[in-house]
Amino acid sequence: MAFASPADLSPIPQAEAPRDCPLCPRLVRLREELRAEYPAWWNAPVPVFGDPEGWIAIVGLAPGRKGANRTGRPFTGDYSGEIFYSTLLKFDLAKGEYRGDVDDGVKLEGAVVLNAVKCLPPANKPTPEEIATCGHYLEAALANLPRVRVVVALGQIAHVAAAKALGLWPGSKFAHGAEATALDGRVLLSTYHCSRQNTNTGRLTREMFEGVFERALAFKCPR
Ligand code: SF4
Numbered sequence: 001m002a003f004a005s006p007a008d009l010s011p012i013p014q015a016e017a018p019r020d021c022p023l024c025p026r027l028v029r030l031r032e033e034l035r036a037e038y039p040a041w042w043n044a045p046v047p048v049f050g051d052p053e054g055w056i057a058i059v060g061l062a063p064g065r066k067g068a069n070r071t072g073r074p075f076t077g078d079y080s081g082e083i084f085y086s087t088l089l090k091f092d093l094a095k096g097e098y099r100g101d102v103d104d105g106v107k108l109e110g111a112v113v114l115n116a117v118k119c120l121p122p123a124n125k126p127t128p129e130e131i132a133t134c135g136h137y138l139e140a141a142l143a144n145l146p147r148v149r150v151v152v153a154l155g156q157i158a159h160v161a162a163a164k165a166l167g168l169w170p171g172s173k174f175a176h177g178a179e180a181t182a183l184d185g186r187v188l189l190s191t192y193h194c195s196r197q198n199t200n201t202g203r204l205t206r207e208m209f210e211g212v213f214e215r216a217l218a219f220k221c222p223r
Contacts, residue, residue: 001039001040003019003044003072005018005019006018006019006044006045006047006118007047009047009049009072010047010049011049011050011052011112012048012052012141012144012145015048015140015141015143015144016045016047016137017134017137019044019045020044021118023133023134024119024129024133026121026122026127026130027117027120027121027126027130028119030119030120031119031120034065034120038070041070042069042070042071042072043069043070043120044072044119045118045119046063046068046069046073046118047072047118048113048114048141049073049108051110051111051112052112052144052145053110053147054108054110054111054112054147054148055110055111055147055148055219055220055221056093056110056148056149056150056151056152057112057113057114057145057150057151057152058111058112058114058154059113059114059116059151059152059158059161059162060074060075060114060115060116060155060158061116061157061158062115062116062117062118062119063115063118064077064078064080064120064124065120067079067081069119069120071100071101072102073102074113074114074115075113076100076102077100077101079195079196080193080194080195080196081098082100083194083199083206083209084194085098085106086098087194087210087213088111091210091213091217092110093108093109093110093111093213094106094107094109094111095107095109112145112148114138114141114142115138116135116138116158116161117130117131117134117157118134119134126157131160134161135161135164135165138162138165139165142165142166147221148186149185149186149219149220149221150186150187150188150189150216150219151166151186151187151188152190152212152213153174153189153190153191154192154193154194155191155192155193155195156174158190159172159178159190160174162188166182166184166186166188167183168180168182168188175190176190176191176192176204176208176212177208177211177215178190179215187219189212189215189216190212191204191208191209191212192204192208192209
């Protein structure tokens with residue numbers, strides 16, 4: 001089966017990893033295993049999705065095995081996508097109807113979605129080395145999104161990766177609702193990740209998640 005390259009699907013192709021990015025050997029091994037087992041899945045670095053002129057960038061942890069790793073679009077096809085896209089739709093950051101499928105026609109408006117780590121990590125746990133290695137792609141992506149004024153990080157790993165990319169690390173501690181401003185004026189806002197584990201245990205409620213996006217709206221700038 002022939003797949004597009006991540007750059008072909010990205011609003012910022014110049015900042016994307018190649019489909020066979022070799023930089024994280026452990027993640028490459030898992031990718032190769034899954035390509036053999038599930039040849040119809042994406043099984044590659046997941047590209048940035050959304051509006052290249054966006055004012056808000058949302059940074060997730062890494063692709064989920066049956067979510068973005070399968071479909072090729074961030075937060076698409078697994079549980080966290082439901083709350084994620086319904087929140088974007090509620091705040092007019094997306095248009096369309098999310099159906100968990102890359103062909104559902106959802107378009108982001110003013111928003112762009114990235115991951116701290118572009119490839120599926122075993123047990124959803126990238127190593128510090130993998131986070132640091134893929135952090136170069138996160139930095140490149142943010143550098144190629146000049147209209148972004150606020151970065152919303154989903155979970156601690158995304159928070160640390162985004163804080164490093166914005167020059168806010170060390171010093172900016174993770175907490176739900178944490179807020180810090182970088183020297184260039186960009187704001188980092190953080191929330192617990194919208195994973196099934198966090199929502200099922202009540203650690204993160206829909207109101208808490210939406211509250212962070214409500215706060216982010218304060219930084220919206222006109223086009
Ligand atoms: S996680 Fe990032 S740096 Fe590592 S192999 Fe994937 S695309 Fe390359």
